[in-house]
Amino acid sequence: MSIAGKIKKHLPHKDLSVKLWKDEKLKPAIREQLLEIADVFIDYLGIQIDVIDITMTGSYANYNYTPYSDIDLHIIVDPTSINKDVDLVEEFLKAKRQFWNDRHDIRVLNIEVEMYAQDVNEPHASSGVYSIKDDNWLEKPKKFRKEFDRSNVARKVKYFKRLIEIEIDEAKMNKSIKGLEKLIKKIRDMRSAGLEKSGEMADENVIYKVLRSEGDIQKLYDMRDNVFDVNLSL
Numbered sequence: 469m470s471i472a473g474k475i476k477k478h479l480p481h482k483d484l485s486v487k488l489w490k491d492e493k494l495k496p497a498i499r500e501q502l503l504e505i506a507d508v509f510i511d512y513l514g515i516q517i518d519v520i521d522i523t524m525t526g527s528y529a530n531y532n533y534t535p536y537s538d539i540d541l542h543i544i545v546d547p548t549s550i551n552k553d554v555d556l557v558e559e560f561l562k563a564k565r566q567f568w569n570d571r572h573d574i575r576v577l578n579i580e581v582e583m584y585a586q587d588v589n590e591p592h593a594s595s596g597v598y599s600i601k602d603d604n605w606l607e608k609p610k611k612f613r614k615e616f617d618r619s620n621v622a623r624k625v626k627y628f629k630r631l632i633e634i635e636i637d638e639a640k641m642n643k644s645i646k647g648l649e650k651l652i653k654k655i656r657d658m659r660s661a662g663l664e665k666s667g668e669m670a671d672e673n674v675i676y677k678v679l680r681s682e683g684d685i686q687k688l689y690d691m692r693d694n695v696f697d698v699n700l701s702l
Contacts, residue, residue: 526538
């Protein structure tokens with residue numbers, strides 16, 4: 469599929485995904501399955517936690533879902549109830565989440581479920597947040613009113629693809645991760661600036677999503693980890 473065709477998949481929809489939603493309510497069978505997944509993940513954490521809420525956010529709780537989108541399932545906790553050292557708790561939960569998501573490929577109607585343990589005080593990053601625990605919207609998504617600039621997105625996607633190729637080749641030759649880390653930061657900052665300025669349909673956010681769906685961003689992380697490992701090996 470051409471870049472233009474893949475970009476088209478990121479255009480906003482008029483309705484929530486009919487796979488998961490009916491009359492703007494999560495379908496009962498979907499909700500029950502997500503609650504079961506959440507319960508297993510909570511047991512996997514291996515510590516006693518008070519679950520404040522279980523929420524769903526991201527593209528499938530919004531109008532900008534694509535064939536590449538995940539179901540973002542969040543376990544809402546108060547880190548201070550686990551340990552006074554909040555930083556330690558957050559690092560523990562982050563490590564457990566990453567290990568879980570790396571090791572498991574759990575799907576609901578062939579949509580991958582990504583697990584998160586979220587601090588209750590962390591602000592919502594998504595415009596759509598649904599409480600699976602209470603079966604209602606905490607923040608109902610608003611329909612997007614504008615399109616992104618398709619020609620600009622296509623041009624920038626090609627530009628970043630070329631940059632990624634260059635930095636990967638440089639890392640292979642020089643055995644240095646500096647260029648990779650600089651480009652990773654550049655792409656992250658681009659996306660953050662776009663989201664802050666124009667929201668989900670910002671050109672910068674769509675550029676990031678296309679690169680992610682194409683596997684280009686993962687190539688950067690994989691090469692960074694590979695070079696890092698090589699440099700520490702004898």
